[in-house]
Amino acid sequence: MKHIDTLKFVLPLLFIALLAGCDSTDPDPEGVGEEELITRLVVTMTANGQSVSYEANDPDGDGTGLQIDPMTLQSGTIYTGSIAVFDDVNGEDVGAEIAEEDDEHQFFFVPGGGAAARLSVVATDQDENGLPVGLTFQLTVADGGSGTASLQVILSHFDDAPKDGVNRSDETDIDVTFPVTIQ
Amino acid sequence: MVQVVLPELDRGTLTDSDGRYHLEGLPLDSVLVEFRFIGFEPVSRRVRIAQGENELHAVLSETTYGLREAVVSAESQADVMLTRSTRSVAVLDTRELEDMRGQTLGGMLAELPGVTSLTTGPSISKPVIRGLHSQRIVVVNAGVQQEGQQWGGEHAPEIDPFSAGRIEVIRGAAGVEYGVGAIGGVVRIEPEELPFGGPISGSVSINAFSNNRHGALSAAVGRGQGANWAWRLQGSARKAGDSRTPDHVIGNSGFQETDVAGTLGWHRGQSGFRLHASHFGTTLGLFTGAHIGNFDDLMRAIERGQPAVDFDFTFDIDAPKQEIRHDLVSLSAHTGLPSGDWLEVQTGFQSNRRAEFDAHRRFGDPDEDPAFSLDLRSWSADARVRQRPRGNITGNVGATVTTQGNKNGESGFLIPNFRSTTVSGFIHEMWVTDKLTLDTGLRYDYRWQRAFPKENLSSGPFVPRTTTYSDVSAVLGVIWRPLPHWSIASNVGRAWRPPGINELYNFGVHHGTAQFETGNPDLREERSLNVDATVRHVSERLTLELSAYRNAMDGFIFLFPENEPRVTIRGTFPAFRYVQRDVVLRGLDGFVDAKLIGRLRGHASTSIVRGSETDTNLDLIDMPADRIRAGLEWAFRDRPWLDGAAIHADVESVARQDHFPEGVDFAPPPDGYTLVHIGSSGTWTRGSVPITFSLDINNVFDVAYRDYLSRFRYFIDDPGRNVSVRVHIPFGPGNNSKRTHETH
Numbered sequence: 001m002k003h004i005d006t007l008k009f010v011l012p013l014l015f016i017a018l019l020a021g022c023d024s025t026d027p028d029p030e031g032v033g034e035e036e037l038i039t040r041l042v043v044t045m046t047a048n049g050q051s052v053s054y055e056a057n058d059p060d061g062d063g064t065g066l067q068i069d070p071m072t073l074q075s076g077t078i079y080t081g082s083i084a085v086f087d088d089v090n091g092e093d094v095g096a097e098i099a100e101e102d103d104e105h106q107f108f109f110v111p112g113g114g115a116a117a118r119l120s121v122v123a124t125d126q127d128e129n130g131l132p133v134g135l136t137f138q139l140t141v142a143d144g145g146s147g148t149a150s151l152q153v154i155l156s157h158f159d160d161a162p163k164d165g166v167n168r169s170d171e172t173d174i175d176v177t178f179p180v181t182i183q
Numbered sequence: 184m185v186q187v188v189l190p191e192l193d194r195g196t197l198t199d200s201d202g203r204y205h206l207e208g209l210p211l212d213s214v215l216v217e218f219r220f221i222g223f224e225p226v227s228r229r230v231r232i233a234q235g236e237n238e239l240h241a242v243l244s245e246t247t248y249g250l251r252e253a254v255v256s257a258e259s260q261a262d263v264m265l266t267r268s269t270r271s272v273a274v275l276d277t278r279e280l281e282d283m284r285g286q287t288l289g290g291m292l293a294e295l296p297g298v299t300s301l302t303t304g305p306s307i308s309k310p311v312i313r314g315l316h317s318q319r320i321v322v323v324n325a326g327v328q329q330e331g332q333q334w335g336g337e338h339a340p341e342i343d344p345f346s347a348g349r350i351e352v353i354r355g356a357a358g359v360e361y362g363v364g365a366i367g368g369v370v371r372i373e374p375e376e377l378p379f380g381g382p383i384s385g386s387v388s389i390n391a392f393s394n395n396r397h398g399a400l401s402a403a404v405g406r407g408q409g410a411n412w413a414w415r416l417q418g419s420a421r422k423a424g425d426s427r428t429p430d431h432v433i434g435n436s437g438f439q440e441t442d443v444a445g446t447l448g449w450h451r452g453q454s455g456f457r458l459h460a461s462h463f464g465t466t467l468g469l470f471t472g473a474h475i476g477n478f479d480d481l482m483r484a485i486e487r488g489q490p491a492v493d494f495d496f497t498f499d500i501d502a503p504k505q506e507i508r509h510d511l512v513s514l515s516a517h518t519g520l521p522s523g524d525w526l527e528v529q530t531g532f533q534s535n536r537r538a539e540f541d542a543h544r545r546f547g548d549p550d551e552d553p554a555f556s557l558d559l560r561s562w563s564a565d566a567r568v569r570q571r572p573r574g575n576i577t578g579n580v581g582a583t584v585t586t587q588g589n590k591n592g593e594s595g596f597l598i599p600n601f602r603s604t605t606v607s608g609f610i611h612e613m614w615v616t617d618k619l620t621l622d623t624g625l626r627y628d629y630r631w632q633r634a635f636p637k638e639n640l641s642s643g644p645f646v647p648r649t650t651t652y653s654d655v656s657a658v659l660g661v662i663w664r665p666l667p668h669w670s671i672a673s674n675v676g677r678a679w680r681p682p683g684i685n686e687l688y689n690f691g692v693h694h695g696t697a698q699f700e701t702g703n704p705d706l707r708e709e710r711s712l713n714v715d716a717t718v719r720h721v722s723e724r725l726t727l728e729l730s731a732y733r734n735a736m737d738g739f740i741f742l743f744p745e746n747e748p749r750v751t752i753r754g755t756f757p758a759f760r761y762v763q764r765d766v767v768l769r770g771l772d773g774f775v776d777a778k779l780i781g782r783l784r785g786h787a788s789t790s791i792v793r794g795s796e797t798d799t800n801l802d803l804i805d806m807p808a809d810r811i812r813a814g815l816e817w818a819f820r821d822r823p824w825l826d827g828a829a830i831h832a833d834v835e836s837v838a839r840q841d842h843f844p845e846g847v848d849f850a851p852p853p854d855g856y857t858l859v860h861i862g863s864s865g866t867w868t869r870g871s872v873p874i875t876f877s878l879d880i881n882n883v884f885d886v887a888y889r890d891y892l893s894r895f896r897y898f899i900d901d902p903g904r905n906v907s908v909r910v911h912i913p914f915g916p917g918n919n920s921k922r923t924h925e926t927h
Contacts, residue, residue: 036554038752058752060642062691062699066750154754159542160434160471161491170484170491171542172476175754 037061038094040086041176043153045071045079045139056153056176061089070179071151073119076143081121082136083107083153085174098155099135102127107134108154108168115147115182131165141182149180186219193723197617209237220572264721264728265670269622269660271354271717271730271772273297277375280347281911282864282877285390285399285421288344292370296788297354297730297772299807303337303894305395305426305902306438306467307505310340311892313354313732314768314792314806315367318683323361323371325446325459327513327531330561330587334598334685335693336894340370341463341509341535343442345388345401345419348375354772355732356713358656358678359624362583362607365656366678366711366736377413377448377457378405384915390421394905395437396498397423406915411451418443424498425468428900429887433470434494435501440465453519463509468500473898474542477754478849481697485850485897502540502549510534523571528564535559538592556592561585578612578624589684597691598684599645601634611658620662622674629653630681636688640702648688652681652708673716682706686740686761692753696849696894699749699756700742706763710737729773738763741803744847757849765797768806782820787813793842801844808840808855808891819865826873828865835860840891853896856888875911880904 041056054069073079085094098105102125109121120140123132139151155174156163163169187204188195191214198204209232216239218226230239273295275283283291289300289308301309301316309316322329322340331341353369361369378384385404391397398421405415422439425432444461472490475481484491513531520526541554567581588602611624630652635645660674682703689702715732742759749758770792779785789811794803814833821827840852862879885904889896 041752056752062641062749062751062753064641066752157476159474160494168483170472170475170480172480172754174752175477175479176752 037087037089038085038174039088041153041174042084044082047077047079054178059088068176068178070181072181072183073141075141075145075182077141079139081139095135102133103129103163104158106132106156106163108156109137110152110154111149112152113149115149118142118144118147118182119149119151131163147182149182150177151180152177188217188219189214190217191215265664265719266620266662269662269672269674270357271715273352275350277348280350281875284345284388284909285392285907286344288340288342291344292352295352296774297790298352299790299892301336301892304433304436304470306436307337307339309336310370311807312352312368313734313770314794318364318680319367321361321365321369323369325374325513326515326529327511328563330533330559331509331535332537332557332559341507342372343419343463346374346417346444346461347372349373355674355715355734356676356678356711358676359609359611359626359658362626363605363628363630364680366680374446377415377446378407379413379450380407382406382915386911386913388911390907390909392905392907394902395423395426397421412449414447416445422498425494425496426902429885429903431490431899432494432496433899435468435471437498437500438465438467454517456514456516458514460512465507466500467505469503470895470899471542473895474503475697478697478756479754481849481897490899503542504540506538508536525569527569528566530564533561553592555597557589557597559587559589561587575614575616576612577615580610582608599634599636599688601632601684603630603632605630618664622658622660624658626656634684634688640688640690648704654679654708654710668720668722670719676713679708679710681708682740692756697756699758701758701760703761706740706761707738709740724778726776731771734768736766739766766794766803767797768792768794782818784816787811802842804844804847805892806842809838811836824868826866826868830863833860837890850897852891853889856886858886859883872912877909879907
């Protein structure tokens, strides 16, 4: 019988295929699903010998629960600022990587709110092309008593678009707005 | 009820149940007569018709390779088309495929009424059948259901379009025959038949496209060995650089692809087997300007309306890009049973490996280290008994089992690891007479699935989640031929699918649309009840097919905007979550092809679809806009050295999509557009070699436009004018492919 011959031929192949198909898919506890994240931005402001750090912290990356510290700044003061960036999930110092590739990155500082006009920020560092980076900066709070404002900190990544020191790119790595109280 | 077809005369009839047939008024000439019946090898005889009665007897033997579905291979004949299926079916045969060679599969299918394509740049194109795509479409390649990664609009089917000898699209639910997922339709890609008993033969195809300097080459060779064996090998390669809109280069939109396939077949008597293996490998660049950081970036890009950077043309492909490999091995065997029925078994193993590379990577080189990679392995086995015709009844009964596992690579993840097993059983019967065909069937599918998402989707350890899904699919269809040249087909089909892994467990930002997408682990089955009716007419002067349908879906799964945006350290993203609602899709599609005057023919086709939620009447997003295509073709007189030469001009007009949900999309639908395409083709016989060539200019006037279903429409226009040249050279005997004029 011809069909018996055929089945004899087919059955072992079915079996082999079955073995190949039954592969375990349990995730490895290590290494799987490692994602590149930015979880924490730390802005440190120094004036008159006093340093205060303000954090924007998103412990699970893109998850829920972004915490942003409100900033308290003194009227008529010039602050020296610096920025640190971390990936706490993978234990990485992202700020150091930004410093390494500073010609592809720039921080932008956008004041907002009622007293926006009294805040001004200038980057104090430069990349190899002489363009600002913003890992260190100077923030000036103009005189005028108490008020409220906000400070948006944006990190642009320049991949295709050329960095010109003025314009943001379409690839934003960080975009956080700190509420600001001026005393 | 054997079909008796005279292809050269466009005539035919059916035999009665005793096998007798009768045809009158035949020309006194040599006539080709073909006999066909489902499950039997077609027989062709050439006879010289003499004055008076002529008798022609034929005995059909069972097919060497199993039974085909209720469809036979040659499509030019009226009877075949009129009684093709109770469903709405569209076919691209070898000749039509030749005219489109080199395009993506999605692009080829989009020429059929009722089919459009969802594109992510020039390299990625997914078929959309009557408004549905991805996990709502089943793709069957060489008899095996394609198990690829269909998690997003930018995941195209992993199939070499050159490997197809014939493509068939079933529009509407076909759950009984194809199981879970066949809600929107089915695309069947059939390789060319094995050349049993034939000497060595093959073909070479060369294609060139101006827009992206795309070159494609394909070659096939095969032969019969002895009385029982035959083989075929086929390979193709292509490379394309950046495409251009009328005003800009679409930076990093090049692609390359290398595919090989081989088939070995054996048959003797009523038994046979076929072993098929194929490898598909591609690297696809993704337009860099569509890679954005957050919603603010997206809004600025939309406002600018064009790329921020002027790109220069290049063949280089940088990150962001995709690398996809798909391997398939299948073995099918069939044999006759003592009862006169046939037994068919088939098993297939598929491995699909997808790596996606992000534009920048902190932990490595963006061009070398993927942002994430997935490895999907699937195994399927299928056994069915095809019943020999008993009286007017024929059909098949079968069972299938499919098991698959998906594993993430070391970095990142798009969807969690999972494994699943699906078992199904079905029965499908047809009752056939020459005026009426009834078709009915039932199927039951059960799926077990275990996935390993993070505990609360976003974070925490991976935890196993086991779910099961099951439901019944059914079909009831009829074809009625009230008049010789007319048929009416109608079909009620029920199909379903389980929720996709991405729909259940997604969590994260979709680059390119800046949407924050969250899965919904509580999703249940999505069900569809599809009703359609098709009118067909075939006569010497006119071919017409018009279908109307209504697809009611219970628990349609789609992304719905949430009230609160998601605020992350990277900025703000509009938040979307997968929900289930009852929706209805309605539409019309069809075509007409008519002989106008002398050698001039005209044709037109249209596709219209509307989708809305049942309760709220809200329009569904991403439904294809209404479109119509019309054209004229002038056929030149055949010469000894030039066959089937013709020129054609087509106008394709797509309306603006005015039916969309308010406040969901980030930019209004783009304006409608009208494109003009012209072309010429023919077969030039040099010596004994018939060389088929074509020259086409698509978008002759280099019109700048954006299609609503182009995922890059926020950022850049669709590609502009494209001049293409195709040459197809067969070798070996039996390739004397006279290009008879066909309708489509």
